[in-house]
Amino acid sequence: MAKVLVVDDDPVSRNLVRAILAKDGHDITVCEGALQAIEALSFRDFDVVVTDIMMPEHDGFELIQAARNLRPDARIIVLSAVDEKVPAHMTAAVFERLGVTRVIAKPINPALLASEVLAAHVIG
Numbered sequence: 001m002a003k004v005l006v007v008d009d010d011p012v013s014r015n016l017v018r019a020i021l022a023k024d025g026h027d028i029t030v031c032e033g034a035l036q037a038i039e040a041l042s043f044r045d046f047d048v049v050v051t052d053i054m055m056p057e058h059d060g061f062e063l064i065q066a067a068r069n070l071r072p073d074a075r076i077i078v079l080s081a082v083d084e085k086v087p088a089h090m091t092a093a094v095f096e097r098l099g100v101t102r103v104i105a106k107p108i109n110p111a112l113l114a115s116e117v118l119a120a121h122v123i124g
Contacts, residue, residue, distance in 0.1 A: 001024055009055040
């Protein structure tokens with residue numbers, strides 16, 4: 001199956017995503033933040049990056065830009081809690097320009113996440 005990098009500062013979300021994707025037999029690497037994920041991308045090839053956007057210190061946008069430079073063929077799936085506090089710059093057009101494959105709203109729908117990772121891997 002796919003080599004998947006999962007990035008989220010929230011341990012509950014990280015573990016949930018890992019559990020969902022492990023059921024399908026994916027090779028999963030988990031990181032707590034953007035810097036740790038950028039380091040992982042520097043040393044290993046990933047088919048799919050599943051990342052949160054709102055993270056302390058370095059956000060998902062920085063990670064996406066680094067992923068595009070380090071692993072341009074990797075598919076990127078963004079997990080985001082969308083509410084009234086989401087900045088205006090987080091629009092579909094911005095994600096599209098950054099090369100994001102799909103945005104999935106939190107709380108995570110397990111079946112949707114599993115199917116999107118599989119589709120990203122197969123299409124990629």
